[in-house]
Amino acid sequence: MKFNKIPNTDLNVSQICLGTMTWGSMQNTEQDGFDQMDYAVSKGINFFDTAELYSIPPTKETCGATSRIIAKWLKKTKKRDQIIIADKVTGRSGMDWIRPGEKETRLNKKQINTAIDNSLKNLQIDHVDIYQLHWPDRPLNVFSGLEYEHTDTNEIVPILETMEVMASLIKAGKIKYYGLSNETPWGTSQYIKLAEKHNIPKPITIQNAYSLLNRSYEVGLSEISIREKIGLLAYSPLGGGHLTGKYLNGKKPAGTREVLWGNRFDRYRTPNTEAAVKAYCEVAKKYNIDPAQMAIKFCIIQKFVTSTIIGATSMEQLKKNIDSIDLLLTNDVIKDINNVQLIYSNPCP
Template sequence: MRMNKLAGGQLEVSALCLGSMLWGTINTEAEGHAQIDQSLDHGINFIDTAEMYPVAPVRAETCGRSEQVIGSWIAKTGRRGDVVIATKVSGNNEGWKRDGKGYDGAIIREAVEDSLTKLNTDYIDIYQTHWPVRGSYAFRQNWRFDPSGQNKREVEAHMRDVLGAMADLVREGKVRHFALSNESAWGTAEWLRIAREMGAPEVISVQNEYSFLFRLADTDLAELCMNEGVRVLSYSPLAAGLLTGKYQNNVVPKGSRLDRTPGLGGRATPRAFDAVAAYHDVARKHGLDPVHMALAFAVSRPFMGSTIFGASSKEQLTRILDGKDLTLSDEVLDDIDRAHRAHPMPF
């Protein structure tokens, strides 16, 4: 398994990261433990979670179960030192956490303490804001994104408040590194600028969506990452299952994510299915598993820190792990580029 350095070399993580967002609903505790064990056996040392997980759907009564699955695995195995754990504090939400309120400096501390308890650990390796409280263009909001209502002074005051709390938590040893999720290039630059002014923890990563079908990170964010020592942690590298091909030709397997979440959060568009077909043609031409090709492409990006995947079954996880060491040839990359130019931004 390829390993990558984050935080200027202070942290080493596997190029693939095990996502936990289904543990506690779709997957049982035992299944979550088995996924961790199998992943570690294949060289993965990185697990991503969040205080709001599991999803599909998100409910107030299930928030935190995914962290608890990880915590019970740590209690059972004693292998805390073998894994890097990233978790997140929720932003403004639909009422399933803190009655919809997002985070500030005081809430960050409460949320960290709660996650530490659920994770059964004394420290969190990477603590992330799940999305900006000022708003975000993630989750298909990019089509109508309008930042004109933002108040820069209020945004900066909020960032300073959060960074002050993070500085205290890092000093206390409860958090090792600070990071973001669903952030923009400008937002990341502001967090960095203010942290450097304050002497607070600098952002080490940004967890944003990235796949063949969603490549917003390729331009401004990639430039920021390469010049500022930040790395992207990509989520949905298989586009919520679209890139597996299992939904082609109007097929909706019972119990699948598309069955549970019609539209896949705006991803399941006619253009998306055409794009999937094009990438499957590339994989077929080169004798590759399209799942392996999609993950290997995300891993290969120069700004990538780790690529987060999820699996709802042992079979899915085994398939993913079978391609963990794939490197794509220049010929494959050229064909991927042609497919991307023919099918840009399909959702």
């Protein structure tokens, strides 16, 4: 395994981060989670990503289930000091069961303080290493599409208030650092500007979707990542599993999210998804490499990427995904990948 030091921190994270969102859901059991953590650590991974609302799909019954599985594993293995844990506080939503007593989840002082205490309780740890804002409080189309539709409203928690809470949590020792997620260039620039103006710590990472099917991060945010030293934690590097090729020609393998989760991932069902995936699979076939490993390694090698988050529902998938770290993408492979991008530009933003 290879590692990247997050600038302005004492954190050295593995270039592959273990995603956890299916543990405790209809897809993965508690034991599956234990087995995945055991294997990931044996391969050198020291970075786990979870969230307040996991497992996915989010329900009242499974909220916090993933974190509780991680807690049991940490207690059993006594490896807390070896693992960097990234958690996420839920952005604005109508999921009132996440924080009982609240009509909406919001990124205000009261709710973030409640959320971190609940997360620390579920994880059974005294601090979170990177506490991420899962998505913004302001109205935003963060999970599909490139269009920005402005909504005039005063019902937005000021970014400064959210930042001040994060600063207080750092001071209290409940978190070491904080990061953004599903954020835009404008939003990220506000955090940077306000951090400088008010002498508040700035975010150290941004967790956004990034894959061969969605390279929109390269427009605007990649420059911010490099210049401001706020690296990308790339999630969904396989485009919801599509870049494996398993959904081609109308296939829907039993037990996959396309079967179990209904329309939750419509962002990956666009007119050009199938054609783009076929083209990328042809590139992989041309060079005799696995398409999933090619897709993951493409994310890993980007200069603006700090770590690439992988998820798996089977050990076979997990092993293949982790082994992508050893794949070499030649200049010819990169050239062919970029040629596909020119034809099918960001089909799943």
